[in-house]
Amino acid sequence: MATKINPAALQDILVFDIETVPDVAGGRRVHGIGLGDDAGVAELLQHQRRIETQGASEFLRPYLHRVVAISALWWQGDQIKLSSFGKTEDDEAALIAAFYQFIQRHAPQLVSWNGAAFDLPVLHYRALLHGISAARYWEHGEHDPSYRWNNYTSRYHERHLDLMDLLSAYQARNVARLQEVALLLGLPGKLGMSGAEVWAHYQAGKLAGIRQYCEIDVLNTTLIYLRFELTRGHLDRAGYGVRQQQLRTYLHSRDEAHVREFLTLWPENSHAAP
Template sequence: MRLPVLVFDIETLTDLKSGAHLYGLDLPVADLAQALVKLRRQESGVDFQRLALHEIVCISGLWIDEQGSMKIFSFSREQHSESEILTKFLSIFDKRNPTLVSWNGSQFDLPVILFRAMYHGLSAPSLFDQGEIDQQKRYNNYQNRYHHRHVDLMDIMAMFNGRHFQKLDDVAHLLGYPGKRGDGAYHVPEYVHQQEWQKLTSYCEADVLNTWLVYLRWLLLKGQLLLNDYRDLVQQTIQFLSTQAQHADFLAIWRDTSQRTEFTAVDFISFPTH
């Protein structure tokens, strides 16, 4: 495992202002969302908006440094504009070149970040350079599908075949991790509109944590982690989450789901029950 590692995820809403501008709509704000959904259905047959119209309301990350210490963080609309969220996230790459880990990051998260950074006139060469500035990134950059500076687990585990794409929730749950079972609904619009920022960041961070656990299992599969090292990192993750009050539910669900597979049944043996 090449450290540092940054596991990340974004949450978005439809940018109504940009959508109105793109389609030339002169409607009250209350009617815009429904109009944009109808237009999108006519275009593509689905409700999911084109990437450039996804306004970022939260970016969460789990940072694992060279010493193996962990830190989880979120930049959300509670305190920051979208431009400020992006600036803070992109500045990480100006200082460090972490291994970036995501689920569907190649097809969603990074393209959305690209479009929204351009929308706000931001510069992010450390993330989007493909060798024009740093020649080393010609051979290992964050955009190339087959480079491992950015590990998109959904793409890799599907062996780069879209017919094999899986949901993070399903894969995590299948492997004995929490996923989002019991509450699979998409709550982001509700959290933003009701200004429930703690729920928003916990929701986003849960995806980050599930992605991290799947990443560890993928490294074990590839032989980049030995079994003892894998077990140590799982225990370290459990110990870390035990200090994070906002993830007590995640830890409790993990304790339960870990018992559903023989391999993960030992995850909490050394962790006391409170």
Template sequence: MSQHTIVFDLETVPCTETLARLHRREALTDVEAVEILGEKFPKLPLHKVAVLAALIAERIDGVWKIQSLGAPHIGDRTEVDLISAFAARVDSLRPTLVTFNGNGFDMPVLRYRAMVNGIAAPGLTSRPYFKRYDQAHVDLCDELASFQSNAKASLDDLCKMMGLPGKPEGIDGSKVWEHVRAGHIQECANYGETDVVNTYRVWLRYELFRGAITEEWSAPMG
């Protein structure tokens, strides 16, 4: 018997096309979009998926093994392709989804962007992934804090406190648009991969805590 888990993370940029429609404009340049958005965090439907990093692990006879790790991005594919391929993979595996702050960001962004782009993505509703307290989707940020905002820790801090590698220096989610506009999309993809590996490592510690795996099988990379 086998089962699957997909750990995923989105890196996003403001979508100038959606922003233009919102403001009843024919089109907007990046400069005009910056002027409209200012320092505000864009509304979630305005977040275009630039990178969709994912790690797929399979459990066979009680042992988790990584089957694939990647971070496809809009430098090679369209946003529609990224979302469609991910939803199809979820549909085929019916996995447990694991995120860090996925309830607050990644999951609603995926749903909004699928709808904005007119994508059929039934895989994302093949299990109750959008139901906050269902274990089909484990948002570690929420889960570890018992869904209390004052108990939350950042992924970077949590990794470091556990003695695990944290986030790389020089880039974070707030700098993704800057990197994409400068033509450095691969750096953003590498950052996304780092996030899913970090999230996977924390999830293994959580599985060990729950008694779902033994210490023998809780090595950081499965």
């Protein structure tokens, strides 16, 4: 019989998500583009990507994504905090440095949706670009033997738990979008915008809205994670209910419009709770 974790003592986890825009400056350097405004260069980069993929995608490679938001929910015992790293006006280097500094100090378990294929590779390349130190994140057992068998970058380790990767049985043909799985489970899903609109919002200077959008993705991912903990036997149904209520109580203490909207669409008797 599986051992059930005490629902009042949730493991130290950081559920995270990032939002990005095309790295216009980097694209100019990589592809030798001298002329054109930022919007035109971004469009050219996407066009080149469509050619490269024979029309399958215009989504740029990870190293050409510029990070504009990193949001996370930190859950430690009965303490919960939803926030975005840094300040709205911070540049990319400051946001990424704050993320890795948090890992350096607290060493949480990371939880993501598609983090292994996108979020973390983006952060790797961008940290490389800015020369940001992340010693604990890159630890593989050289200084701490416990990281030899459970580190952040090995695919089958759980110091970083990519829910999409695991639920798809590590098969690309089985992957699903966060939005689709959230709606399948009766969760609110994305609110107000989609990932395809982040670039337009960024150009319009709507950085606060991007951070709020990112935080909603984090909340959906957190609730999927709780359901996963139930299905793999780390929570019984009573513990699952307790943890949902802990999160709901915390969100009720927040007064932001996007959090209130999420709560409205996550009703008490939703079929999201089996």
